[in-house]
Amino acid sequence: AVLDSETGASFGWNRVTSGRLAAEIAGDVVVEKKLVPITRFATDGLMARVIQDLRASGGLGRYAAVAQYPGFARAVGATIEELRLGLISAERIDEEAPGLAEMAVKYGTALASARLADGALLYEIATRRLKAGESHPWIGLPILVLDVAIESGAEAEFLAALMERAARTFATVPSGDERTAERLKTAGFAVEVASQ
16 A cells, blocks of 8 residues: 555455455355355365265266266366356256265355355355445445456356445456456456457
């Protein structure tokens, strides 16, 4: 932060990822609901337990033949995490990959029963708070997005809600990243693509 002693004006900035910002905004609700944010390592362990339960009940379907191999739980956990962040419904998953939807539903149930919050849930809570007009120290500030690739639908939805509440916004997009440019435009950012 910089303070001008003659005018009393100040300037400061905080560098934060969108995921971290979502976690900050969701923080009060996470504490109130007694949720615990989880890491990638914990996600792998939870998914291994889900797979073990499904194996015991015969619910793995076509995945039963490969479920015992090392790395399966990690691969399925990463896939389900991406699908949750992508805001893909269980019905849509079932259309494209029968059997995977049941693992996704069981994983969501396991998260809820253990009172755990993954990245998708943190984005959801933060987005809901923004859309509801709730206050938070980070809400209403000018936003500068520099060369960030928007990786998921949940992140794009969060940024759109954040932009609605921001004093001002400005974004830059890495050259050639048309997907992020479109997501920022959809979120309401004015985006200019620099010519090379």
